[in-house]
Amino acid sequence: xxxxxxxxxxxxxxxxxxxxxxxxxxxxxxxxxxxxxxxxxxxxxxxxxxxxxxxxxxxxxxxxxxxxxxxxxxxxxxxxxxxxxxxxxxxxxxxxxxxxxxxxxxxxxxxxxxxxxxxxxxxxxxxxxxxxxxxxxxxxxxxxxxxxxxxxxxxxxxxxxxxxxxxxxxxxxxxxxxxxxxxxxxxxxxxxxxxxxxxxxxxxxxxxxxxxxxxxxxxxxxxxxxxxxxxxxxxxxxxxxxxxxxxxxxxxxxxxxxxxxxxxxxxxxxxxxxxxxxxxxxxxxxxxxxxxxxxxxxxxxxxxxxxxxxxxxxxxxxxxxxxxxxxxxxxxxxxxxxxxxxxxxxxxxxxxxxxxxxxxxxxxxxxxxxxxxxxxxxxxxxxxxxxxxxxxxxxxxxxxxxxxxxxxxxxxxxxxxxxxxxx
Numbered sequence: 001x002x003x004x005x006x007x008x009x010x011x012x013x014x015x016x017x018x019x020x021x022x023x024x025x026x027x028x029x030x031x032x033x034x035x036x037x038x039x040x041x042x043x044x045x046x047x048x049x050x051x052x053x054x055x056x057x058x059x060x061x062x063x064x065x066x067x068x069x070x071x072x073x074x075x076x077x078x079x080x081x082x083x084x085x086x087x088x089x090x091x092x093x094x095x096x097x098x099x100x101x102x103x104x105x106x107x108x109x110x111x112x113x114x115x116x117x118x119x120x121x122x123x124x125x126x127x128x129x130x131x132x133x134x135x136x137x138x139x140x141x142x143x144x145x146x147x148x149x150x151x152x153x154x155x156x157x158x159x160x161x162x163x164x165x166x167x168x169x170x171x172x173x174x175x176x177x178x179x180x181x182x183x184x185x186x187x188x189x190x191x192x193x194x195x196x197x198x199x200x201x202x203x204x205x206x207x208x209x210x211x212x213x214x215x216x217x218x219x220x221x222x223x224x225x226x227x228x229x230x231x232x233x234x235x236x237x238x239x240x241x242x243x244x245x246x247x248x249x250x251x252x253x254x255x256x257x258x259x260x261x262x263x264x265x266x267x268x269x270x271x272x273x274x275x276x277x278x279x280x281x282x283x284x285x286x287x288x289x290x291x292x293x294x295x296x297x298x299x300x301x302x303x304x305x306x307x308x309x310x311x312x313x314x315x316x317x318x319x320x321x322x323x324x325x326x327x328x329x330x331x332x333x334x335x336x337x338x339x340x341x342x343x344x345x346x347x348x349x350x351x352x353x354x355x356x357x358x359x360x361x362x363x364x365x366x367x368x369x370x371x372x373x374x375x376x377x378x379x380x381x382x383x384x385x386x387x388x389x390x391x392x393x394x395x396x397x398x399x400x401x402x403x404x405x406x407x408x409x410x411x412x413x414x415x416x417x418x419x420x421x422x423x
Contacts, residue, residue: 043086
């Protein structure tokens with residue numbers, strides 16, 4: 001289920017070390033002010049519907065600036081592997097888009113040129129951006145990459161299935177008990193009420209809402225804390241929900257991804273970030289909206305944010321920074337917001353009709369902005385991708401295979417804690 005593995009993590013250390021040795025661009029080789037922008041390569045993680053949004057962004061940038069961009073759009077499961085390979089071969093993209101949970105290993109190996117100074121040269125004012133994603137992409141005291149979005153986890157729900165079942169739309173602040181009751185009421189012979197996968201990005205908001213934590217220290221984690229009372233109670237609540245039969249079976253998960261099950265009416269609700277919107281909009285006959293997460297105690301949600309990074313090996317860092325400044329600026333973020341792909345990290349665009357217009361699904365996009373005061377991010381540390389894999393793989397055993405939760409939590413401590421201590 002997950003592309004990242006311990007083997008890949010070891011490989012990236014070597015791969016990035018190679019790219020880091022290529023050095024900074026020679027100042028004498030920088031283009032003069034009168035020279036046309038150099039061609040740059042930009043790699044993004046994007047399925048076909050998302051890729052169309054990025055193509056529109058690139059087209060607008062090229063028309064506006066005269067710059068030339070080669071867009072490399074890679075499927076979600078292959079993006080990191082392609083990046084590793086590109087760095088290893090000495091052909092790293094000038095700019096790459098990456099999630100905050102995955103960029104620390106690149107920084108650790110010197111493969112990222114901190115974007116802060118580069119964007120200062122472009123006179124980009126960071127004051128208009130939401131703080132949480134900026135914090136998530138700051139490492140070793142520097143802003144490493146500039147975030148394009150500030151998405152959160154939400155509940156996607158099928159309006160048609162809710163109407164047929166006679167169930168009112170979810171309300172802000174709905175409780176976990178109400179969420180479970182609705183999931184059960186939506187479950188039929190053809191449809192499951194809700195789909196939830198076992199990743200920590202899905203579990204984190206409920207753990208925090210329940211008063212628990214994932215690790216002992218968010219800034220400098222040394223051990224996991226999923227076995228402690230608050231976190232364990234939240235995970236047990238998910239296990240209990242699965243036990244009602246309101247979620248897809250292991251076989252159903254294996255046969256079709258949750259977003260596809262939602263599109264085809266096999267699942268009435270599922271949890272994800274803004275990334276799903278372009279594809280859902282393309283699904284003929286699908287009437288959907290979004291709702292905030294149910295709460296076990298206090299409101300909580302988890303940051304989903306991607307940012308543009310500049311490769312330290314790039315010979316066109318100024319042009320790379322120029323593209324990033326456009327992509328995350330007013331025009332660029334308006335384009336990606338209209339395409340449905342992002343919750344803009346720039347406040348002025350996030351609160352504009354480009355994002356909030358109720359005439360395009362989801363009508364309740366304000367839900368994403370309402371979650372911002374309750375956002376937290378998972379740890380930013382080089383070993384975190386491996387830790388995530390351990391947690392997800394083990395929780396899958398509890399959720400799908402019926403392995404006792406405490407046994408699984410013990411295995412998480414056994415496998416994940418040494419990774420954190422050795423970070």
